[in-house]
Amino acid sequence: MATPLTPDALVRALRAEGVVVREHGAWRTHNRDHKGPWGPVNGVMLHHTAGSDSLRLCLDGTAALPGPLCTGLITKDGDVHLVGYGRTNHAGSGSTAVLSAVIAEKTPPPAPGPDAVDGNAHFYGFEIENLGTGRDPYPTAQLDAAERLSTALCRAHGWSAASVIGHKEWTRRKIDPSFSMPGMRTRIDARLGLRPTPGPASYEPFPGAAYFVPGRRGPLITAIGRRLVAEGCGRYAVGPGPVWGAADVRSYAAWQLALGYRGPAADGVPGRTSWDLLRVPRTAEEAVR
Numbered sequence: 001m002a003t004p005l006t007p008d009a010l011v012r013a014l015r016a017e018g019v020v021v022r023e024h025g026a027w028r029t030h031n032r033d034h035k036g037p038w039g040p041v042n043g044v045m046l047h048h049t050a051g052s053d054s055l056r057l058c059l060d061g062t063a064a065l066p067g068p069l070c071t072g073l074i075t076k077d078g079d080v081h082l083v084g085y086g087r088t089n090h091a092g093s094g095s096t097a098v099l100s101a102v103i104a105e106k107t108p109p110p111a112p113g114p115d116a117v118d119g120n121a122h123f124y125g126f127e128i129e130n131l132g133t134g135r136d137p138y139p140t141a142q143l144d145a146a147e148r149l150s151t152a153l154c155r156a157h158g159w160s161a162a163s164v165i166g167h168k169e170w171t172r173r174k175i176d177p178s179f180s181m182p183g184m185r186t187r188i189d190a191r192l193g194l195r196p197t198p199g200p201a202s203y204e205p206f207p208g209a210a211y212f213v214p215g216r217r218g219p220l221i222t223a224i225g226r227r228l229v230a231e232g233c234g235r236y237a238v239g240p241g242p243v244w245g246a247a248d249v250r251s252y253a254a255w256q257l258a259l260g261y262r263g264p265a266a267d268g269v270p271g272r273t274s275w276d277l278l279r280v281p282r283t284a285e286e287a288v289r
Helices: 007-016 055-060 096-104 140-157 181-192 219-230 246-258 272-278 284-288
Strands: 021-023 043-048 072-074 080-082 093-095 115-118 123-128 164-166
Touching (some): 007 080, 007 140, 043 140, 140 272, 181 272
Parallel strands (some): 021 080, 043 123, 072 123
Antiparallel strands (some): 072 080
């Protein structure tokens, strides 16, 4: 629980974390504060827009839901566009149990209960430009920006990654964002340095989809399986082991589904975007490739 940062302090925190910030109009005083309180703040809430070309919508909203609709919009190129500051129409009502978990910094949050508390008063809100269909990938730069801005706010307030939740974790009414929030919190924790995890240079680069053929053998295959199990996506009766097989495909497909991919996009064959988010630690195989 904290007093909201001043707008200038927010910009400083974001830029210190390497976020590319774009400021729009009088965003510092563009808010819905006349409708109710904003603060004390308890965390950060991430959303997807369910549309493209979203900047004007986030600024102005609609007749039924006036803007601003968030503090900032993360576009596909990874830039963060600041559109409002203060109370914004992003969260709506949500679960008292989830808010209690965020305040106590318990993760994962419980399944949301009845909508009973005003989230607009308690969370910074950021929209991520994505159709939310499972067929619209999140570019690496966009996910990196979500990680960095969340880290910046957690660092500024002394929070852990448990203070960052998705809209879908706040209320039963929503499904956004369409990527794994546990995976995003793992990334935020690593950036905060709260527990020892490999740095960015220690993650396996994407070997290409052609690498994943049945029977491919090596320590990298085992490392992938272990990460999938850690994310709750393991579909192994035994293992994981060093040979790429049907259980690995099923497990990776479960990871793609957790990220929001659907249909042919969740075929169990790694692609660059899903791979970058999985963050497989480097193995001895890297030295001989």
